[in-house]
Amino acid sequence: MKKLNIAFIWHFHQPNYQDNYDGDFYLPWVRLHASKDYLDMLKRIDKFSNIKLNFNFSPVLLSALQKYLEGKKDLHLEIFLKDENELTQKDKIFILNNYFDLNYKNMVLKRPYFTELYNKRIQAEEINTDIFSIQEYFDIMTNFTLLWIDETFLSEYKNLKSLFEKEKNYTKEDRLEIYQIQLDIIKRILEEYKNYQDEKKIEILTSPYYHPILPLLFDFKNKEIKNQENLDVNFSRQKDAQEQIIQAKEKYFEIFKTNPKGMWLSEQCVCPKTLNLISKMGFNWTVLDEGILSKTIKKEFIRDFEGNLENPLSLNVNYELKSKNPINILFADAFFANLLNFAYGNYDYKIAANDMYDKIKTIQAKLQTSPVENHILTIALDGENCWETYQNDGNEFLDTLYELISNDKTLETVLVNDFIEQSKPQELDTIKSGSWINRNFDLWIGEPTKNAAWLYLSSVCKDFEDFKKKYSKKTDKETLEKIKKAYREILISQGSDWYWWYGEPNESKSDGIFDYLFRRHLMNVYEFLGLKVPDYLKIPLSTAQTNLLAKPKKNISPSLSCEIEKDTKEWENSGYIFTPDSPTSNISRLIKNINFGYDDENLYLRFELNKNSFKLKKQDFENQIAIYFTSNNQTNFSSVRFINKNDNVYPIVKNKFNKEVRFVVKQDSLPKLYFVQALERNLWAQGAYKNSKINQKDEIIELKISFSDLDIKNEEFSYFIMEITNEVINEVYPKDTLISHKI
Numbered sequence: 001m002k003k004l005n006i007a008f009i010w011h012f013h014q015p016n017y018q019d020n021y022d023g024d025f026y027l028p029w030v031r032l033h034a035s036k037d038y039l040d041m042l043k044r045i046d047k048f049s050n051i052k053l054n055f056n057f058s059p060v061l062l063s064a065l066q067k068y069l070e071g072k073k074d075l076h077l078e079i080f081l082k083d084e085n086e087l088t089q090k091d092k093i094f095i096l097n098n099y100f101d102l103n104y105k106n107m108v109l110k111r112p113y114f115t116e117l118y119n120k121r122i123q124a125e126e127i128n129t130d131i132f133s134i135q136e137y138f139d140i141m142t143n144f145t146l147l148w149i150d151e152t153f154l155s156e157y158k159n160l161k162s163l164f165e166k167e168k169n170y171t172k173e174d175r176l177e178i179y180q181i182q183l184d185i186i187k188r189i190l191e192e193y194k195n196y197q198d199e200k201k202i203e204i205l206t207s208p209y210y211h212p213i214l215p216l217l218f219d220f221k222n223k224e225i226k227n228q229e230n231l232d233v234n235f236s237r238q239k240d241a242q243e244q245i246i247q248a249k250e251k252y253f254e255i256f257k258t259n260p261k262g263m264w265l266s267e268q269c270v271c272p273k274t275l276n277l278i279s280k281m282g283f284n285w286t287v288l289d290e291g292i293l294s295k296t297i298k299k300e301f302i303r304d305f306e307g308n309l310e311n312p313l314s315l316n317v318n319y320e321l322k323s324k325n326p327i328n329i330l331f332a333d334a335f336f337a338n339l340l341n342f343a344y345g346n347y348d349y350k351i352a353a354n355d356m357y358d359k360i361k362t363i364q365a366k367l368q369t370s371p372v373e374n375h376i377l378t379i380a381l382d383g384e385n386c387w388e389t390y391q392n393d394g395n396e397f398l399d400t401l402y403e404l405i406s407n408d409k410t411l412e413t414v415l416v417n418d419f420i421e422q423s424k425p426q427e428l429d430t431i432k433s434g435s436w437i438n439r440n441f442d443l444w445i446g447e448p449t450k451n452a453a454w455l456y457l458s459s460v461c462k463d464f465e466d467f468k469k470k471y472s473k474k475t476d477k478e479t480l481e482k483i484k485k486a487y488r489e490i491l492i493s494q495g496s497d498w499y500w501w502y503g504e505p506n507e508s509k510s511d512g513i514f515d516y517l518f519r520r521h522l523m524n525v526y527e528f529l530g531l532k533v534p535d536y537l538k539i540p541l542s543t544a545q546t547n548l549l550a551k552p553k554k555n556i557s558p559s560l561s562c563e564i565e566k567d568t569k570e571w572e573n574s575g576y577i578f579t580p581d582s583p584t585s586n587i588s589r590l591i592k593n594i595n596f597g598y599d600d601e602n603l604y605l606r607f608e609l610n611k612n613s614f615k616l617k618k619q620d621f622e623n624q625i626a627i628y629f630t631s632n633n634q635t636n637f638s639s640v641r642f643i644n645k646n647d648n649v650y651p652i653v654k655n656k657f658n659k660e661v662r663f664v665v666k667q668d669s670l671p672k673l674y675f676v677q678a679l680e681r682n683l684w685a686q687g688a689y690k691n692s693k694i695n696q697k698d699e700i701i702e703l704k705i706s707f708s709d710l711d712i713k714n715e716e717f718s719y720f721i722m723e724i725t726n727e728v729i730n731e732v733y734p735k736d737t738l739i740s741h742k743i
Helices: 029-047 059-069 075-080 089-098 112-123 134-147 160-166 172-198 214-218 238-256 272-280 290-297 334-346 349-366 391-406 416-422 448-470 477-493 496-501 511-529 564-570
Strands: 004-012 053-057 202-205 285-289 319-321 327-332 375-382 411-413 426-428 575-577 591-598 602-609 623-631 659-665 674-678 684-686 693-697 700-706 716-725 728-733 739-742
Touching: 004 029, 004 349, 004 416, 029 053, 029 059, 029 172, 029 391, 053 059, 059 172, 059 238, 075 089, 075 134, 075 172, 089 134, 112 134, 134 172, 160 172, 172 202, 172 238, 202 416, 214 238, 214 272, 238 272, 238 477, 272 327, 285 290, 285 416, 290 327, 327 334, 327 375, 334 349, 334 375, 334 391, 349 375, 349 391, 448 477, 448 496, 448 511, 477 511, 496 511, 564 700, 591 728, 659 700
Parallel strands: 004 053, 004 375, 004 411, 053 202, 285 327, 319 426
Antiparallel strands: 319 327, 575 591, 591 602, 602 700, 623 659, 623 716, 659 674, 674 684, 693 700, 716 728, 716 739
């Protein structure tokens, strides 16, 4: 059987958790993931002589590991190391809010006493610090910290096993010993990754230093950026993009004493300018998501009901982008990343590992008749955040998977740069822009709060450049140091994580901390330069921008042609309802975009459907879109007729309405409008319409709803939109407010 090469690329990244370069960390995740994930992911290959792996460390994470060794701490750690008599009321509240943040099934339940404490905390309706003793507070913190140390270290550290077994009555000496074990693991991470790379067992690649989205630093004019209003379209920080890479290479050389060959672009975000830059700066290869290849070669990768590619040839080869500065590209199989991130943790480790092995062998079998000599399957994903969903942190799963591959002489795990140097690449003339999520940049820009964050950064950059220009002739050490420190804060503020957590759809328990840190770094720019901090930076951005609705700029009267080129002009002054993507919306959401507008006689709506949605592909789903209207001149109002999924009801659905306009969404037939009128006693009846119209072409549906058909005259009316599947409400647009318009 023709050999199949496999490139495992495990990505490690944590954002900057400091509010200044020399301060302690606000969140503990660098320290906790260091003791749970990074070193055991490396040391596992000691069991398998022929397994080779590729790892990516973001430089900001490497720097954080170094800072822990230099004595920096985090807020969790400072309380963890306190004496028993030092614990304050504020500390107790912090412990109850933050020291139970871990997976219940795979982590908490492993420790019976900690489970008691956990349940005691969760069952309390409100925080009551009096229900725990001082000793219990320290036992909570110690059990939590131990659960973030991988059990593979039990045999490596003399007292760690007895500390695990103790479960209660931990002392200050116990806690100090646990902390020292964590520090030793961190020290070993930096040393042993270098040693393993020197021994050619692994390859380590890097990322832009503070993990920025490089295409967004070039400019905001990329067509993959939607909803650009309020953005500074003249924003361009190409020199910053270059500086992020220069500093990344310097950090890499400082630790690993060599130069990196591979670049993991932050969030696998790419555009042609990005690849040209990293190639020019000496990088030989990068890895991107399969969706970017699909866009580039204009070919969708079709899979069967088990997820196997019908034709894996195009995805399982390496490419070279032909340009002035050529670069090699691997494209990762997104299906395997999704299985590892979201599925396999729910299965028995043997079943999951064998299923993955079988899927690899299915690909190999389909490639036997290929004219290409060397095929490569690229499996690239986050290597730290998924393992909490696995039994025993994924240890047995990974061991079983590596053993299956290791014992198969027709499979070979490879170091990427070695493979590239020995194989002949396929050629690409160009590359399309996008990321690993839905092939666009929507998770970092386009949503109103994210846009506001970019505007903040843009404004601060302008003030910084004005300062530099004003003092350009000053070369004294003090001024140069001010500029250097301020510039570092700007680079930190470009990190992808700030924009990821702002606005929809992502949220975390630490949204407020991320908001504070982002604004704090921007404020630091002014403070380092000796300038007054603008007042707007002192207000939490997460509360300053909540509107997911952009109103129309002026009246529109589109022809309902459903043609992209014509729509671009006819709908350019329309408003939009922001429909944020999430990592899973590529298959679940029915509606991709919504535009709306008015003229003197009609409301116009344009829906772009998500062609990848399983709801469109399966015939047993009946998908509907309904628009509910309310206006004051009506006499009868009734409740929404469709069913909620659960008790968590959208607030605007609780209102009553007087008109419903709906249609069934199908791929193969023109939809028909239905008008429904509210009656007395909360009932509805079929109505009629004369002047309204609907049209569909491929994934575009456009309609006009006549004000006369709605019986609305010279007044204000309000409405919202629902997506429904089999009579059950899936989504509501907008989520928190009605859209209003006055005729």
